[in-house]
Structure formats: structure tokens, C-alpha cells
Amino acid sequence: MSHTPVLLEEVLQYLALAPGEFVIDGTVNGGGHAKVILERITPGGTFLGVDWDERLIQNSTFHVPHSPSVQLVHGNYADLPEILAERQMPKADALLLDLGFSSEQLGLSRGFSFERDEPLLMTYDGSREPVAVLLRKTPERELVGILRDYGEERYAVRIARAIAMREKQKPILTSRELAETVSAAVPGNYERGRIHPATRTFQALRIYANGELENLRRVILELPKFMRAGGRAVIISFHSLEDRVVKTMFRDMAAQGALEIITKKPVIASGEEIAANPRSRSAKLRAARLKL
DSSP: OOOOOTTHHHHHHHHTOOTTOEEEETTOTTSHHHHHHHHHHTTTOEEEEEESOHHHHHHHTTTSOOBTTEEEEESOGGGHHHHHHHTTOOOEEEEEEEOSOOGGGGGGOSSOOTTSOOBSOOOSSTTSOOHHHHHHHSOHHHHHHHHHHHHOOTTHHHHHHHHHHHHHHSOOOBHHHHHHHHHHHSOTTGGGGSSOTTHHHHHHHHHHHHTHHHHHHHHHHTHHHHEEEEEEEEEEEOSHHHHHHHHHHHHHHHHTTSEEESOSSOBOOOHHHHHHOGGGGGOEEEEEEEOO
16 A cells, blocks of 8 residues: 655645755655655755654665665654764754654554554554553543543543443453444444544554654754754644644744744645545645754
């Protein structure tokens, strides 16, 4: 299953790339954006592709050519200052973070999809604790908070109670078992059928298990450490929690003189792109230019 890069033309517009520049793709996935970025910075450019999922880095080699000026790293984008220091790389001219869940990840059998029966891991990296373990260890009251804070789930109390009761009987070990537990806990007309009943629960547990919002806050705060003055940062989010973090932190850093916001409102996909790639419907792009 190939990963179609969202908002590709808009990404290129706001990255404003030129030959010879150093660009970081902090969520390289299958290399969809990366391939086009490389074309824009050639000749003489340098590309660093980072992803927390090692298998996606391996897959990226099929899309991104090997050369001394192209480096692919298994790592967390929140650690970019350390990654650049270890590799003795300079500050970057541009950064792209596509926070979307790659379609390629659905084929990695890690329990991300409620439509499959897979081991309930939901982690990008093997060092993180699997969701199946988190569900057994997390008190019901804390689980309610996770579902509310990271999934904005209105039935958080009912779902957490159902999960806790099932865990007492038999541990939830697969994505299908979790989806069935959630579906049985909510009303039959959940969201009037617009989304699967387990959608927000899976989102919340994935974000919590991987520390996604904390990583996002960290990388934005540290932009001046690994990007040069005048460097462009483009971040694409796919749900309101992420977009809120980007919006708020860009605003606060702009007020401190650290950056200039170059998208006054989030950039969204055109009707034509949504028709061709439905996952782009929820994408929101925000961009900023470093000043310090």
C-alpha cells in the first residue's frame, strides 16, 4: 500500500526550496514528500530523513536514492538537535513534519487499525510499552483522562469501565478485541454512524503510548537549536489536538521574536485533492520562518 503525500504543492510552496539547501523530513514515512524535496534541492543539497518506525525507514530506501548527501535515520524527530550533533550536520534550511498516520503503517501488523485483528501494540518504536500492557496497568480513572484528553471522547467513562471490566476477565490482546469492547460500550447511533465507535479510543491510546503531543511540543520549542535564521518549518497535522499545539506554540514563539508565522490560517486541501485522496480532508498545514 503506497503512501500518497498530502498537500504536496502547498508543502513545496511554504518550504520554498532552492538547490544546495539542507532539508530535514522528520517524518519521512515511505518517502512520498522526500522524493520531490530531493528534486528541488538538487544539485548540491543535503537531505536528512528521520522516522521513529525503523521499517518505514527501510521502506524509504526504495523511494529515496542512496548518496552521501542523503541520510536516513531511525529516530524520534523530537531528538533532532542530538541527531544533527551526532552526525556533525549544520543547522537546517527547512523542516517538514507530516504528522499523519501513514497508510504503510497499517500493513505492519502493530494493531493500529480497528478493522483488523492484530497484536495490540500501537507503538512506532519497539522501545515503547505496548497498548495491551498499558491497558492492564492503567487505573480506570486514569484511562478516562487519556480518552478525554487525547481522543476528546465523550463516552470516556463508559469505555474505560468496559475496558477495565474486560481486563479483569481476560486481557485485551488484539486490536479487534479492543474495538469490540469499545463498540459494545457506546450507543448504537454513535456519532450518527459518521465514524467507527473505536476511532477516538484508538487515536487516544496511540497518541498516549507514543508521547506524540509531548514530542511535538518539544521539537517546536527546539526549532532554533537545529534551524538557521530564515529557515522554514512546515507542519501538517491531522486532528485538532495537534493543530492546537502547533498554533499555540507558533503564536507564543512569534510573540517572543523567535519566529514569524507565514500562514495566518491553516492551509487545507483543495476539493480536487480530497476527492483523489480522502485522508487529506483533515490535514492542516501551518508554516513559520525562524528569526533567531
